[in-house]
Amino acid sequence: MSQIVTRFAPSPTGFLHIGGARTALFSWLLARSQGGRFLLRIEDTDRKRSTQEAIDAIIDAMQWLGLDHDGEIYFQSKRALRHNEVIDQLIASGHAYWCNCSKEQVDAMRETAKAAGKKPKYDGTCREKGLDASCGGVVRFKTPLVGMISYTDLVKGTSSVHYQELDDLILRRSDGNPTYNLAVVVDDHDMGVTHVLRGDDHVNNTFRQIPLYRAMNWDVPQFGHVPMILGSDKKKLSKRHGALSVMEYEKMGFLPDAVANYLARLGWSHGDQEILSREELIQNFSTQHLSSSPSVFDIQKLEWFSGQYMQSAEPKFLVQELLKLLAIELPPLTKTRLEAAMPLLQPRAKHLIDLLEQSRFFIVEPEALSYEQSAVEKFLNAQSTSLLNELFLQLQNIKDWNEEAIEQCLRAFIENKDLKFKALAQPVRVAVTGSTKSPGLFETLFVLGQEQTLKRLKYAVQKFGE
RNA sequence: GACCCCAUCGUCUAGCCUGGCCUAGGACGUCGGCCUUUCACGCCGGUAACGGGGGUUCAAAUCCCCCUGGGGUCGCCA
Numbered sequence: 001m002s003q004i005v006t007r008f009a010p011s012p013t014g015f016l017h018i019g020g021a022r023t024a025l026f027s028w029l030l031a032r033s034q035g036g037r038f039l040l041r042i043e044d045t046d047r048k049r050s051t052q053e054a055i056d057a058i059i060d061a062m063q064w065l066g067l068d069h070d071g072e073i074y075f076q077s078k079r080a081l082r083h084n085e086v087i088d089q090l091i092a093s094g095h096a097y098w099c100n101c102s103k104e105q106v107d108a109m110r111e112t113a114k115a116a117g118k119k120p121k122y123d124g125t126c127r128e129k130g131l132d133a134s135c136g137g138v139v140r141f142k143t144p145l146v147g148m149i150s151y152t153d154l155v156k157g158t159s160s161v162h163y164q165e166l167d168d169l170i171l172r173r174s175d176g177n178p179t180y181n182l183a184v185v186v187d188d189h190d191m192g193v194t195h196v197l198r199g200d201d202h203v204n205n206t207f208r209q210i211p212l213y214r215a216m217n218w219d220v221p222q223f224g225h226v227p228m229i230l231g232s233d234k235k236k237l238s239k240r241h242g243a244l245s246v247m248e249y250e251k252m253g254f255l256p257d258a259v260a261n262y263l264a265r266l267g268w269s270h271g272d273q274e275i276l277s278r279e280e281l282i283q284n285f286s287t288q289h290l291s292s293s294p295s296v297f298d299i300q301k302l303e304w305f306s307g308q309y310m311q312s313a314e315p316k317f318l319v320q321e322l323l324k325l326l327a328i329e330l331p332p333l334t335k336t337r338l339e340a341a342m343p344l345l346q347p348r349a350k351h352l353i354d355l356l357e358q359s360r361f362f363i364v365e366p367e368a369l370s371y372e373q374s375a376v377e378k379f380l381n382a383q384s385t386s387l388l389n390e391l392f393l394q395l396q397n398i399k400d401w402n403e404e405a406i407e408q409c410l411r412a413f414i415e416n417k418d419l420k421f422k423a424l425a426q427p428v429r430v431a432v433t434g435s436t437k438s439p440g441l442f443e444t445l446f447v448l449g450q451e452q453t454l455k456r457l458k459y460a461v462q463k464f465g466e
Numbered sequence: 467g468a469c470c471c472c473a474u475c476g477u478c479u480a481g482c483c484u485g486g487c488c489u490a491g492g493a494c495g496u497c498g499g500c501c502u503u504u505c506a507c508g509c510c511g512g513u514a515a516c517g518g519g520g521g522u523u524c525a526a527a528u529c530c531c532c533c534u535g536g537g538g539u540c541g542c543c544a
Binding site: 009010011013043044045046049050076103106110113114115117118119120121137138153156157159160161162165166167170172173174175177179180181183184200201202203204205207225227228230232234235236262265266267268269271272273274291292293294295296297298300301302303304305307311345346347348349358410420421422423424425426428429430435436437438439440441442 | 467468469470471472473476477478479480483491492493494495502503504505506507508536537538539540541542543544
C-alpha cells in the first residue's frame with residue numbers, strides 16, 4: 001500500500017482554537033501512525049480576512065503542540081493559476097459552464113425553491129446556453145442531474161445525497177478568482193493527499209467535492225469528519241465561552257503534551273486508557289475509534305491530565321520551563337535548590353503557574369518572602385516566635401543536614417517541651433514558607449538548606465516576635 | 467423550510483460492526499472514609515447513564531422502523 005498523506009488546511013483569519021488544534025492533531029496522528037506525511041496548507045484565498053499574524057499564530061500553536069508538518073507550507077493564494085487551469089479543463093471537457101445570472105436572479109430562484117418546500121439552489125438557467133468568457137459572469141460546475149452521490153466517511157460511515165439536492169456550484173468568481181471548493185480539490189489532489197480529516201461542518205462540501213474529483217478523473221481521497229467541540233452549555237464552542245487559542249492554554253501553564261493528550265482523548269479513545277504518551281498516541285491512533293458525536297470541552301479534566309503530566313515530568317525540564325516563564329537567570333545554587341524542590345511540588349501543581357507560585361518561596365531571600373496575613377496572625381505570635389527562637393539554636397547544631405536529622409531534632413524538641421507536633425510545625429512552616437500550605441516540613445527544610453532555614457527563622461522571629 | 471449527521475452516568479468514554487460474557491466497565495467531577503505536621507498526592511468506597519415507542523430474536527445498549535431531541539449545511543466565505 002502506498003504512503004498516506006494527510007493535511008491540515010486552516011484559513012488564517014484568526015488564532016488556532018482548540019477545535020482546529022484537535023483536527024490538526026488527528027491528521028498528524030493519522031499520518032505519523034502510518035508512516036505517512038502530514039502537510040500544512042494555508043487557505044488564504046480570502047485576502048481581506050487573511051492576515052500574516054494569523055498565519056504566524058497558527059504555525060506557533062502547531063509548533064507548541066508538537067505537530068510538525070512535512071515539506072514546505074502550501075499557500076493556496078499562490079496557486080490561483082493552477083486552479084484556473086483546472087477550471088478551464090473542466091469547461092473544455094463540458095463539466096463546467098459560464099453563467100451570467102445576476103445575484104438578484106439567483107436569489108429569486110432560491111426563494112422560489114424554498115417556497116416550494118425544496119432546498120434553495122441555483123436552477124441551472126445558463127447550463128446549456130453555451131456562454132463564454134465574454135459574458136463576464138462566473139463559471140459553474142455541471143452537477144449531475146440524476147442519481148446520487150455517496151461516500152464512506154472514515155468516522156461517520158456511509159452516507160449519500162441526491163444530486164438534485166446539490167447546486168451547480170461556482171468554481172470561478174466573476175473577478176476571476178477560484179472558489180474554495182474548487183481550490184481545495186485541486187490542492188488536495190496536487191499535494192497527493194490521500195486522507196482528509198476535517199471538521200464536521202465540511203460534510204456537505206464533501207458531496208460537492210467528490211464530483212469534482214470524478215470530473216477530473218482523479219482519485220478521490222478518504223474523508224473523515226470529526227464532530228465539533230462543544231462548550232459546557234453544549235453549544236458550539238465560540239469566542240464567547242471558551243474557544244480559546246491554544247496559546248491561551250500555554251499561558252495558563254499547561255504542558256503541550258498534556259493538552260495534546262487531553263485533546264486526543266476528547267473524541268477518540270483507546271479502551272480505558274486515559275494517559276497516552278506521544279509515542280503511544282502515534283502507535284495506537286486509528287480513525288476507527290474516533291467518536292461520531294460531538295464532545296464537551298471540560299477544563300477540569302484537562303487540569304487532571306495536566307496534573308498527571310506535572311507529576312511525571314522531569315525536574316530538570318520543569319525548572320527550565322519555570323525559568324522561561326520567569327525570564328530570569330538563577331544563581332547556580334538556587335537553581336539546584338529549585339530542582340531539588342520539584343519533586344516536592346509536582347504532586348501539588350496542576351500546571352506551571354501553580355508550580356511557579358508554589359516554588360517561589362524556595363528561591364527568594366527571606367526579605368522577599370510574602371507572608372500570608374492570616375497565617376501570620378494565627379501562627380506567629382509572641383509565644384510561638386520564642387519557640388522558634390529556641391528551635392533556631394537546636395537546628396543550628398545539626399552537623400549533617402538531612403531529613404532524618406531534621407526530623408529527629410524537631411521531635412526531640414517537642415518532646416522536651418511536651419508539645420504536640422502540630423504546635424511547632426505550623427509556626428515553623430509559616431516562618432519558613434510564608435504560608436500554612438507547603439510540602440512536608442522535613443523535606444522542605446532539607447531542600448531549603450540549613451543556612452536558608454536558619455535565616456528565615458531568624459527573620460520571622462525578628463519581624464513577628466514581640 | 468430542505469438536506470445531511472448525531473444520541474450510553476453531570477462530563478469524556480468502553481461496549482454497538484461480529485446480539486448472550488452488560489444486574490452496562492473505566493476516567494474526570496462530586497460525596498464519604500483512610501493516610502496525615504498543613505496543603506496536595508495516593509488509596510478505599512458511594513453516586514450516577516443505554517432519549518421514547520414499536521418490531522426481529524430464546525435473548526437487544528448492540529439489528530430494523532418510527533418518534534423526539536440536538537447539531538451541521540444550504541454564499542461570487544473558507
